[in-house]
Amino acid sequence: MASLVALVSAFLILQILSPVDALSTNYYDHTCPQLEATVTAAVKQAMMNDKTVPAALLRMHFHDCFIRGCDGSVLLNSTGGNTAEKDGPPNISLHAFYVIDNAKKAVEALCPGVVSCADILALAARDAVALSGGPTWNVPKGRLDGRTSKASDTRQLPAPIFNISQLQQSFSQRGLSMEDLVALSGGHTLGFAHCSSFQNRIHNFSPTTDVDPSLSPSFAANLRNVCPLGNTANNAGSTLDSTTTTFDNVYFKMLRQGQSIFSSDQALLTNPQTKALVSKFASSQQEFNKAFIQSMIKMSSLTGGQEIRLDCKVAR
Ligand code: HEM
Ligand SMILES: *[C@@H]1O[C@H](CO)[C@@H](O)[C@H](O)[C@H]1NC(C)=O
Ligand SMILES: *[C@@H]1O[C@H](CO)[C@@H](O)[C@H](O)[C@H]1NC(C)=O
Ligand SMILES: *[C@@H]1O[C@H](CO)[C@@H](O)[C@H](O)[C@H]1NC(C)=O
Numbered sequence: 461m462a463s464l465v466a467l468v469s470a471f472l473i474l475q476i477l478s479p480v481d482a483l484s485t486n487y488y489d490h491t492c493p494q495l496e497a498t499v500t501a502a503v504k505q506a507m508m509n510d511k512t513v514p515a516a517l518l519r520m521h522f523h524d525c526f527i528r529g530c531d532g533s534v535l536l537n538s539t540g541g542n543t544a545e546k547d548g549p550p551n552i553s554l555h556a557f558y559v560i561d562n563a564k565k566a567v568e569a570l571c572p573g574v575v576s577c578a579d580i581l582a583l584a585a586r587d588a589v590a591l592s593g594g595p596t597w598n599v600p601k602g603r604l605d606g607r608t609s610k611a612s613d614t615r616q617l618p619a620p621i622f623n624i625s626q627l628q629q630s631f632s633q634r635g636l637s638m639e640d641l642v643a644l645s646g647g648h649t650l651g652f653a654h655c656s657s658f659q660n661r662i663h664n665f666s667p668t669t670d671v672d673p674s675l676s677p678s679f680a681a682n683l684r685n686v687c688p689l690g691n692t693a694n695n696a697g698s699t700l701d702s703t704t705t706t707f708d709n710v711y712f713k714m715l716r717q718g719q720s721i722f723s724s725d726q727a728l729l730t731n732p733q734t735k736a737l738v739s740k741f742a743s744s745q746q747e748f749n750k751a752f753i754q755s756m757i758k759m760s761s762l763t764g765g766q767e768i769r770l771d772c773k774v775a776r
Contacts, residue, residue, distance in 0.1 A: 483600035483761055487579075492571035499580055502563035503587040506556065511705050514588035515651025516556035521585035521760065522647065523554065524578065526634065527613045529764025531606030532577035535560060535772040538611075548611030552654050557773075560584060564772050577772035578603035582760045589756075592650060594707025595749040600757065604765030607775040620657045620722035624731045627724055634762055636755070642728055642737040643751035644759060648700040648721070649711040655687035655696050658721050663689045674726050676718035683721075712742035 488495045506513045524534040527545060535557060538544040546554060560581055567575050579601045590596035618630040631641045661672040662684050671680045686696055700721050701711040711720075715738055720726050728734045741748035767776050 483602045483763070485598040485600050487601035488571075488575060491574045492567065494570050495567060495575055495579075496583060498566045498570060499563045499583040500587050500591075502559060502566060503584050503591060506559040506562070507591060510556070512652065513556045513559055514592045514705070514707075516554065517559060517581070517584045517588040518647050518650055520554055520556070520560075521581050522644070523614075523617060524581055525759050525762050526617055526630075528606050528608065529762040530578050530582060530603055530760050531763065531765035532581060532603075532769065532772060533606045533609040533613075535577050535581065536606075536609035536775060537773040542609070543611035544609040545611060545614055546609070548614035552656065560772055568770065573768055573770065575768065576603050576605045576765065577769050578605050578763075578765055580772070585760070586756070588650075589707050589752075592705060592707040594649075595753055597753045597757065600761060603763050605767050605769040605772075605775075606765040607767065618724060620653075620724050621660050622724045622727065624727040624734065627727060634759070636759060638731070638733050639737060639751060640755040640758055642734050642741065643748070643755040645725060645728060646709070646711055646741060646748055646752055648725060649703070649707050649709070651700050651704060653697050653700060653721050654694075655691045655698075658683065658698070658723075659687060659691075661723055661726075662687060672723070672726070674718060674729075675720075679717075679719045709741055709745045709748045712738050712748065716742050 503513070503517065520534055521530070523545070524530050524532060527533055534545050534554070536544045536546070538547050546557070560577065563580050563584060564575075564577055567580060579599075582599050582601070582603065586597060586599050616630075618627055622630065627641055628638060631637070636644075661675060662680055663670060665672045671677075671684070675683075683698055686698060698721055701714050703710045711725075714720060715725055715728065728738050737751075741751065769776060
């Protein structure tokens, strides 16, 4: 009897200590037990037809979390009076919104009105990594969806021309450390960049040199080839590493060899702490995976919503 009382009071204390809106990995265990399998199926299905889907989902989750917290604001459509994030300036290459919509439809059919779009996006980003050969992890859930999405907010995203202090500031404003910055920049192991995102490094870099001297000359020559000055091809650009659909540590290996795409990638080598982390992740896939999981959970715990949306594109 005494131990029962102890157990019950321990339970009550735990309930009081954990804030009501804390995320938990078993959040939907009773209300939507098939959630995760349903999201995974939707991501797998989309990947069969389009190998660029995982990169799109990972970047979409990052953008969501960096603006107003991970509240699905990135998924909202513009309305009559409002231009949404997805129609804002750095919307270049944000795509595959349909994957989240398909997943949401399937989830609504099973457990109507229960699961947030923000949680579905967080799960889809995890699945995107795992299904690309990367690690998997339990995603804390219980995010709510936001009602606000403003194109002007996308100015708060870090830019590819940022130096290390600007990157550090952008991340620390969100409670993220230098280790989070390096680990999460490893997301650039997937996907593609348009010429406009890295042209600063290959044309008119500085008054004295056309090309960023930290780039390997042959690598830079290739980039200049695909992205000539005054390039007009909308879809011209480069993959972010040489194994663009595989989640691995090749991004870090290439970075150490002067083969990175953005100035913001190169900037990770300009600070002793971040440089050491780049070396660590370049020499150990396992260390990268471990750090990436930890930092993803941290980033994706930045919450901020108020509701459970029924259609991810429309606030209620
Ligand atoms: C550190 C600051 C970061 C900057 C400045 C940055 C910048 C960019 C830019 C400019 C692009 C290319 C857009 C284009 O030209 O199409 C891109 C692509 C991408 N980024 Fe980042 N990024 C950052 C951090 C992250 C993080 C934290 C993640 C996820 C963990 C991420 C994942 C991706 C992915 C997967 C792509 C490829 C998207 C696709 O192919 O559809 N990035 N990033
Ligand atoms: C959202 O925007 C997309 C792209 O413009 C459009 O195809 C879709 O019909 C819109 N959906 C809603 C519910 O407004
Ligand atoms: C990106 O934003 C521009 C307006 O800045 C808009 O015309 C375009 O449709 C958007 N692209 C996507 C894919 O949403
Ligand atoms: C980064 O850029 C900002 C803004 O241009 C500048 O004030 C700062 O000194 C730069 N920091 C480094 C480390 O280059």
